[in-house]
Amino acid sequence: MEIFLIDKIVLIVAVFGITLLFALYSTYAERKVAAFIQDRLGPNRAGIFGILQPLADGVKFFLKEEFIPAHADKALFILGPSVSMTTALMTSAVIPWGNSLELFDRVISLQITDLNIGILYVFAVVSIGVYGIMIGGWASNNKFSLLGALRASSQMISYEIAMGLSIIALVMTTGTLSLGEIVQQQNGSIFGISGASWNIIYQPLGFLIFMICAFAECNRTPFDLPESENELVGGYHTEYSSMKLGFFLFAEYTNMFISSAIMSSLYFGGYNFPFMDQLGLSHNLVTILGTTFLFAKIVMFIFLFMWVRWTLPRFRYDQLMRMGWKMLIPLALINIIITGLLIVVLK
Amino acid sequence: MDQVKNSQLSEFGIIFLFIISGILFAGLVMITSKVLRPHRPNEEKLTSYECGEDPVGNAWGQFNMRFYIIALIFILFEVEVVFLFPWATVFGNKKLIAATDGLWAWFSIGEMFIFIAILALGLAYAWARGYLDWVKPDQEIAQFKSPVPKKLYENINTKYSGKTTIER
């Protein structure tokens, strides 16, 4: 029991560390990608190629003076970003970061915990995620913040439904709610290639809906209306400064990392990779390779997030709502019906 | 059986541990930054931002009804989604399908389609009534009528570009 607990604690610390590191370096990557797309150099002063830029930013967040507006609600002003950050970190508990490792005669699972309602847990955390922004935006007692928070919460709840419906279509094909099992199922072979039976093959439309909703839930362009700088100054974090602003921004990048990980696990096979059982490698080596592949997929998705941000313009609010309610929800319902009929007919 | 229960309970315990460490992390960072950063407030710094003007009134006020209606409809759909989850897990169950000779699948899909259809009816109702429409800026068509006929401009364009309008 004690050994089990120590394993888990080490794993929890490692997952936190990796999540934070990824979020930290996503900020750097975002600026470099933006620079690349806009034909600029990007940050290049702190360290070689500006590689120390995120650390410099972090130090700045720690050392800058903070203002809490006199008319703000102090307690909630502090609570807002804290809730944002905590909910952003919570999801990584159920993501299978890799298969099991066999070390010192023990089997160590690289998933912190395989809840049998894993997907619903993710869904619950997403639905809780609204509060951080809402509390923060309201507590600021600033018109821009309130408008931003209102937009953000309306947008997030609207896209949550389509996201839930697209997950349901996925659950219909997998028959389980546990993320560990879903990833394991994708290990099956297709056309003789093992480890390539990814859910994207069975749920292309569902994936598209899920991805669009993930963009909206992360408040990333083209859905970044909550902080659209040319009309709302800074949106919900207009009044925030210092580390609290850092938390809001950091939560956004953490969310991006986590949703990339979830998309990779649900639709792109997670730690499975083609030919994984046909190479004849040892179990541990395959696990390590699989984790590497998972992170490669995550990096790919993060790049996609950034690519879209620097390519597409922002939606107008009525367009955003129309897309959420009048396109994605009916489409997700149709996806469920098609999936159901196909399963019934084919079995 | 007791073991099954305990193993799931310990999984939840780990989740709890995870959430606690998340809260600890946030708190720790907050406190560290509070210790490190300077604190020199003055009245100007503490005013609400309103583009450099003195803030007018309070931001805590009433808002457009549409936000409430969206939230109301959202709750209903959220409950629907939650109802669909147990169905989705048992729907493709091979054992059940085999036991009932494939009848189970048709039966459960039929039941669910009725459920979805009734809710889709609700969505259609809200849609038809225009509650999902957001306020749109009206497109203004210019009222100005030029005395110069349009044809003249086109003639000039074709003459000087050397191409027809369609080609351009």
Added chain:
Amino acid sequence: MDQLVFLILSIISIGAALAVIFSKNPVYSVLFLILTFFSIAGHYVLLNAQFLFIVHIIVYAGAIMVLFLFVIMLLNLNKTNETSKSMLPKIAGAISGGLLLIVLLGAVKGLNQAEASQAVNADMGSVKNLGKILFSEYLLPFEVSSALFLSAMIGAVMLGKKNLKDH
């Protein structure tokens, strides 16, 4: 261990519930209510009802409370402009609450202790079992509930119609 967790959760839920009532600011009340829901969800985990746990969080904490927050944040019901000072609602609330308490106490008293301590199937709260039961034994209530949702939806739209015209 279970007992300790139960105790902690109970203290949190009762404390938060009291805080809901005694907070001056309604926004704080809503936030404490969310905390209460979380601790009640924790009780469901102890009872091995995992699906109920997560549904409780998704629907109550994640959906209904968002609406509550919307309404309360944007109605601006601060203590500075509180309108209702009359004693009548308070007395009515106390009486109806007290009656509910009596009913609950009666129900708990009538409960057979032996039944409760009987070992429950460990899988009972799992999603799969729930799905099977929902589609065999409780099919009619399930379908009827969809009609309930429809009427709720139409009700929401009708309410909105009245108010949208003012804007």
